[in-house]
Structure formats: structure tokens, C-alpha cells
Amino acid sequence: MTYNLLTVDPVSPEIVALALSGCLGIAVGDVDVADSDGDPDLRNWDAPVSCEYRAVQGDVAWSLDVYAQEHVADQPPESDLAAGFAKAAMTTVLFPAEEAPPSAYWAVTPEGVLTRARLELSDDEPPLYAITAVEAPVPQLPGATVTRFAEIVREQRPDTPVAWAFVESVEKVRQAASGLARLSLDDGTGSPVWTAKGNLVAWERVITQMESGWAPSGWYPAGLYRERLESRDELAGIGAHLPRDVTELLDGAVGQLDGRFAAATEDDPAGSLRRELPGGSAEQTPLGWWWHRRPNPAPWEQACPLPGSVVKSKEINR
Known part of the structure; x- marks a missing residue:
């Protein structure tokens, strides 16, 4: 199963591995965490769980692409994984919503507060990630407008x-x-x-x-x-x-x-x-x-x- 997460704060590879091991019920050594632009020869391609990370700019710091192989017994919904990861890593985590607008995301705080978030990318290269609005206040996102999302309804x-x-x-x-x-x-x-x-x-x-x-x-x-x-x-x-x-x-x-x-x-x-x-x-x-x-x-x-x-x-x- 594939998970796509964005973190508001940068998270060290060690913390990423520890958080994912707890969320997925596996040993820390079974999680391969690697820079997406790093040397592929240094990867553990047989690891039950792999995570590629890359730095992004704007209101979020890291983009994480997580893959759990089929034999990993505990594969929670993306919402549960995001909530567990946010608590373990002590940062607000975003993950994509199901709805059609590409800006439709969910945000979950370390305290477990879950709210809609509007994430917009600029036309710059590389793009800037801007969290322009949320449906409930998020302490780590003081610049986001608190409003309802009519486009979601x-x-x-x-x-x-x-x-x-x-x-x-x-x-x-x-x-x-x-x-x-x-x-x-x-x-x-x-x-x-x-x-x-x-x-x-x-x-x-x-x-x-x-x-x-x-x-x-x-x-x-x-x-x-x-x-x-x-x-x-x-x-x-x-x-x-x-x-x-x-x-x-x-x-x-x-x-x-x-x-x-x-x-x-x-x-x-x-x-x-x-x-x-x-x-x-x-x-x-x-x-x-x-x-x-x-x-x-x-x-x-x-x-x-x-x-x-x-x-x-x-x-x-x-």
C-alpha cells in the first residue's frame, strides 16, 4: 500500500523510521528511509517498508512517499497512518483528500486534531507549497485562513x-x-x-x-x-x-x-x-x-x- 504524506517540519530519517515502525507494527530495521535523489545502491530494496523523502519549499518541509509491501500485516488507512506519524514525529502532517480538486487535503496535528486544508502550489520551479486555508485553526499554520470549503461539499x-x-x-x-x-x-x-x-x-x-x-x-x-x-x-x-x-x-x-x-x-x-x-x-x-x-x-x-x-x-x- 502506498501513502503520501507532507510534513510541516523537517523530520530526520531516524525519526521517520521510528514513526513508521510504530504506525505499521514492524521493527525499525525493517523500514528503509532514503533521499529520493540519493544513491540507489545504498537502498535496502527488500525492506518490508520503504520511504523516499524530499525537501519541498513553502509551508511544508518534507514530502514522504511510503510503500508497505503486501506481507506487512498492519496496513492502516492513510488517515490513521498520518495521525500516528504526526503524534510520533511531533509535527502537523498533510495527506490528500479523495475529492477532485488538487488542493483538497487533510491536516492532522500531533494532538490528533483533524481538519480540511487547502494546499496550493505555485508555478515556480521548484514550486512553493502554500497552505492557504483550513477549516479549524492549526497552531503550526498561523497564516492559513480559517474558513469552510464549499468546493468540497x-x-x-x-x-x-x-x-x-x-x-x-x-x-x-x-x-x-x-x-x-x-x-x-x-x-x-x-x-x-x-x-x-x-x-x-x-x-x-x-x-x-x-x-x-x-x-x-x-x-x-x-x-x-x-x-x-x-x-x-x-x-x-x-x-x-x-x-x-x-x-x-x-x-x-x-x-x-x-x-x-x-x-x-x-x-x-x-x-x-x-x-x-x-x-x-x-x-x-x-x-x-x-x-x-x-x-x-x-x-x-x-x-x-x-x-x-x-x-x-x-x-x-x-
């Missing part, structure tokens, strides 16, 4: 079984149709069927995350919430452009999701929700009833993790 894609059941049902209808009827079920980009699928997925995602308490981030951007309500608007009008049997399937799927949405929200007779969402005005009067219900508490008002809070690695969405 956008990347989260919870399962959407209702939407996929609709997709499968539409495909069955398409296979059974012929001629012009089959043409009306085209799901190419921009087609009514394609639009229905996409908006149904978006609507189910926000409901699923609402039901989970907005896991895994614990909050939700107000702008993204508005977009999800607008997806529901699209679902309300798309039926007129679909074949009748597909419209019936869509109505059934939307009905299931609407029931869950209603159960997870409360009436908003004063229209306070519309004043909180960007991109609109309180004077606008959306017709859909979903605009007149709100989650309580509003997920964009919820606080970031408390400074000094210890977050378990199992809470990482990986």
Missing part, C-alpha cells in the same frame, strides 16, 4: 437509489419502444430525459445529506442549497416534454423524494429562507411549495469544528 456525491431506479425504468421503457417512441426517449446531453435524470439526482442528493445531518462535512453552502431547489423547479416543468409513461415514472420518483424532503424540513411562512439564499431576492415569490419550507437549523449557519476538537479518522469521507 459540491464534490460530495451520496448514493441516489431513487434516481437510479428511475434511470433503469426509463431504459426498460426505451428498450420496449420502437420507431418514433424510442426517439422520444433519447437521453443525449440537453434532452428532456437527460435533464430529468440530472435534476432528480441533484434533488435526491440534498435530501440524503439533509437526512444525515449534512454529513460528512456537517454544513451545506446556501448557494448550493438554492441550486438544489432550482433543480426541483426543473422537475416540476419537465414532465410536459416527456412521454406519458416516463412522466409517470418521474412523478413516482419525485413523490418519494418530496415526502422525505417534507419530513426533514419545517414550514417557513415568513419566507426567511429566500432572504438567506444568494442569487435571489425576498420580493420574488417562487411557486413551488419546496421554497416555503426550510431545514432547521439552517446548515449554512452551523459552526466549523471547534478549535482543538479531535475528529476520528473514521469521519473522513474516503
Whole structure:
């Protein structure tokens, strides 16, 4: 298994070997630690665990590429290894997150505080590593802005079984149709069927995350919430452009999701929700009833993790 770590402080090869041996449950002598630009003839290529290190510039000091061979019995998730290494080496450690943005990282402190971190590389050669933001304060990163990462929430894609059941049902209808009827079920980009699928997925995602308490981030951007309500608007009008049997399937799927949405929200007779969402005005009067219900508490008002809070690695969405 391969692990990719970045350390805020430089760590001696001896400390690297000691930390990795403890994290992976092997003897210190079974860890080969070497400079990535060093003499390959000096390496122990048969070592159960190998680690190549190189110095980098900016807010981090070392980049570590760790490889544990298959016969190493204890191979923890990268989050656990990073936390153990941070504690043993007494430095904050970064490791890449699962989400698509290349700047998406996690940071874990020697005390076990785990938080999102935004790591950006300059265009210099060699590049400068800048940790520009974190979601909870990190003492070793005083220059990083403490903020929420909306781009991370956008990347989260919870399962959407209702939407996929609709997709499968539409495909069955398409296979059974012929001629012009089959043409009306085209799901190419921009087609009514394609639009229905996409908006149904978006609507189910926000409901699923609402039901989970907005896991895994614990909050939700107000702008993204508005977009999800607008997806529901699209679902309300798309039926007129679909074949009748597909419209019936869509109505059934939307009905299931609407029931869950209603159960997870409360009436908003004063229209306070519309004043909180960007991109609109309180004077606008959306017709859909979903605009007149709100989650309580509003997920964009919820606080970031408390400074000094210890977050378990199992809470990482990986």
C-alpha cells in the first residue's frame, strides 16, 4: 500500500523510521528511509517498508512517499497512518483528500486534531507549497485562513437509489419502444430525459445529506442549497416534454423524494429562507411549495469544528 504524506517540519530519517515502525507494527530495521535523489545502491530494496523523502519549499518541509509491501500485516488507512506519524514525529502532517480538486487535503496535528486544508502550489520551479486555508485553526499554520470549503461539499456525491431506479425504468421503457417512441426517449446531453435524470439526482442528493445531518462535512453552502431547489423547479416543468409513461415514472420518483424532503424540513411562512439564499431576492415569490419550507437549523449557519476538537479518522469521507 502506498501513502503520501507532507510534513510541516523537517523530520530526520531516524525519526521517520521510528514513526513508521510504530504506525505499521514492524521493527525499525525493517523500514528503509532514503533521499529520493540519493544513491540507489545504498537502498535496502527488500525492506518490508520503504520511504523516499524530499525537501519541498513553502509551508511544508518534507514530502514522504511510503510503500508497505503486501506481507506487512498492519496496513492502516492513510488517515490513521498520518495521525500516528504526526503524534510520533511531533509535527502537523498533510495527506490528500479523495475529492477532485488538487488542493483538497487533510491536516492532522500531533494532538490528533483533524481538519480540511487547502494546499496550493505555485508555478515556480521548484514550486512553493502554500497552505492557504483550513477549516479549524492549526497552531503550526498561523497564516492559513480559517474558513469552510464549499468546493468540497459540491464534490460530495451520496448514493441516489431513487434516481437510479428511475434511470433503469426509463431504459426498460426505451428498450420496449420502437420507431418514433424510442426517439422520444433519447437521453443525449440537453434532452428532456437527460435533464430529468440530472435534476432528480441533484434533488435526491440534498435530501440524503439533509437526512444525515449534512454529513460528512456537517454544513451545506446556501448557494448550493438554492441550486438544489432550482433543480426541483426543473422537475416540476419537465414532465410536459416527456412521454406519458416516463412522466409517470418521474412523478413516482419525485413523490418519494418530496415526502422525505417534507419530513426533514419545517414550514417557513415568513419566507426567511429566500432572504438567506444568494442569487435571489425576498420580493420574488417562487411557486413551488419546496421554497416555503426550510431545514432547521439552517446548515449554512452551523459552526466549523471547534478549535482543538479531535475528529476520528473514521469521519473522513474516503
